[in-house]
Amino acid sequence: MRKLITGMKVSIDGKMEGPEGYADWVDAWSEDYGLTPQIDACLLGSVMYAGYERYWSAIQNEPDKPLPMTGKLPMPAELEWARFAEQTPHYVLSNTMTSALWPKTRFVRSLEDIAGLKQQPGKDIYLMGGARMTASLIDAGLVDELRLILYPLLVGEGKALFGATQNRRGLELRKVQQLTDGRVSLVYGIG
Numbered sequence: 001m002r003k004l005i006t007g008m009k010v011s012i013d014g015k016m017e018g019p020e021g022y023a024d025w026v027d028a029w030s031e032d033y034g035l036t037p038q039i040d041a042c043l044l045g046s047v048m049y050a051g052y053e054r055y056w057s058a059i060q061n062e063p064d065k066p067l068p069m070t071g072k073l074p075m076p077a078e079l080e081w082a083r084f085a086e087q088t089p090h091y092v093l094s095n096t097m098t099s100a101l102w103p104k105t106r107f108v109r110s111l112e113d114i115a116g117l118k119q120q121p122g123k124d125i126y127l128m129g130g131a132r133m134t135a136s137l138i139d140a141g142l143v144d145e146l147r148l149i150l151y152p153l154l155v156g157e158g159k160a161l162f163g164a165t166q167n168r169r170g171l172e173l174r175k176v177q178q179l180t181d182g183r184v185s186l187v188y189g190i191g
Contacts, residue, residue, distance in 0.1 A: 002118045003144040004043070006127040006134050007033035008161055010148055015155035016131055025151050029055065030077030031126075033147040033185070036084055040123035043114065045133040046094035052128065053101055056085050091117060091125075093133065111140050118142070135164035143190050146171065152182035 009026050010016050018024055044052055051069075058067055059074045059082040066073055074082070090105045093114065097107055108114055114137065117125060127134060127143060137143050175187040 002120065002122055003124040004114070004118055004127050004137065004142050005033075005035060005039070005124055005145040005147060006129070006137075006143055007031070007035060007147040008134070008149075009151065010161050011151050011153050011155040011158075013154045013156070014160050014162065015158035016161045017159040018155050019157040021159075025153055025155075028075040028078050030075060030081045031084070032077070032149055035124075035126050035147070036081075038124050039126045040088065041117070041125045042085070042088060042090045043108075043117070043125055043127045043129065044090065044092055045129045046092055046097045048128065048130050048133075049090070049092045049094075049097070049100070049105075053105075056082050057101060060086055093129070111137070111142065114142055131159055131161050132164045135162060135166070138165060138169060138190060139167045145174075146186075146188045146190055148186045148188075149179065150184045150186060 008016055009023060009032075011025065016023060055067065055069055058069070059078055063074060063079055063082070086102075088104065090100075090102060091108050091114075092100065092105060093108050095109055108117065127137060129137065134143070170191040172189040172191060173186070174189055175185070177185040179185055
């Protein structure tokens, strides 16, 4: 069975967004979790998908121009993810969306649909949901692994990654790696 793996970039106080609604401490939105070789599909919520599609389409369409959302040129790892994303099926959990710009985008409507995706042959699936979607899929027992990049700062006000989690879950530490700039990569199995 395929695993559903989520990856998030969070502050030490567990925030995935600051008070302005985004993680201004993250320099690049590349896939920094080491997942690319082991995944062949991505899963997102509809709110996140709209911005995700816009961001990565901008890089795909004009890789040598500053991004409208950040005003910065794409980093090399972002260019690499943009190429990967263009070729990879994306599933969007939504009861209302019916169309997307990317031809490899499909819609799933329920937790049962996600459980069905895990039963299909293939590599693992990367969950790029927001906090609410990630919490609901963890609560439903569908997320198998949690990969965090912990940033050395206290954000204070902002959206907590696990603020919407309803059920207590045990985590099994599988890997710890010190990164540059005081960041730490943590990999947990979810029990």
